[in-house]
Amino acid sequence: MRFSNFRSAWMLGAALLIAMSASVQAQTNKYVLDGSHSSVVFSIQHLGISKTYGKFGKVSGKFSLDAKKAANNAFEVSMDVASIDTNDAKRDEHLKAADFFNAKQFPEVTFKATKIEQTATELKLTGDFTMHGVTKQMTLPFKKGGEADDPFGNSRIGFSGEFTLKRSDFGMKTMVGPIGDEVSVEVSFEGILQK
Numbered sequence: 001m002r003f004s005n006f007r008s009a010w011m012l013g014a015a016l017l018i019a020m021s022a023s024v025q026a027q028t029n030k031y032v033l034d035g036s037h038s039s040v041v042f043s044i045q046h047l048g049i050s051k052t053y054g055k056f057g058k059v060s061g062k063f064s065l066d067a068k069k070a071a072n073n074a075f076e077v078s079m080d081v082a083s084i085d086t087n088d089a090k091r092d093e094h095l096k097a098a099d100f101f102n103a104k105q106f107p108e109v110t111f112k113a114t115k116i117e118q119t120a121t122e123l124k125l126t127g128d129f130t131m132h133g134v135t136k137q138m139t140l141p142f143k144k145g146g147e148a149d150d151p152f153g154n155s156r157i158g159f160s161g162e163f164t165l166k167r168s169d170f171g172m173k174t175m176v177g178p179i180g181d182e183v184s185v186e187v188s189f190e191g192i193l194q195k
């Protein structure tokens with residue numbers, strides 16, 4: 001092979017490798033959580049006769065999804081305890097106080113995935129759930145709602161899921177009995193693709 005032909009072949013091979021590398025990198029989609037279209041709603045038994053509902057008004061986070069390379073997947077979300085809303089200002093202040101969430105010492109509830117299983121229709125997130133200064137490993141299942149472009153040209157993806165936890169497992173034992181220990185949580189979130 002003449003030198004010029006060898007050089008041309010080498011350059012072509014290098015170009016193909018760069019293109020392949022770029023293609024692999026492009027498979028990882030990075031998203032930022034849209035707080036205005038994401039909700040964390042919870043319910044808890046009151047006196048064993050009804051459920052009281054609440055939500056976190058401020059939710060933020062980010063995640064990355066790569067269907068072909070699991071190591072590129074990531075997910076983390078944070079809820080601002082000060083934004084708790086149960087439709088009763090006095091109760092909200094009590095929940096933020098030391099008897100319950102202790103917002104001054106523990107201002108956030110967080111979840112960070114350490115393992116992500118992904119299919120075409122769902123995500124199974126296993127990771128560290130931290131509340132009231134206590135971290136427990138949990139597995140949270142989410143169903144895919146769909147994908148769409150909004151009127152402003154942003155590509156979006158949405159998921160929703162439900163899970164339960166015991167607040168006493170996180171050191172919140174005040175009034176267990178009159179107020180239930182088991183908390184039901186419903187989550188729905190949208191991610192905006194970062195270009």
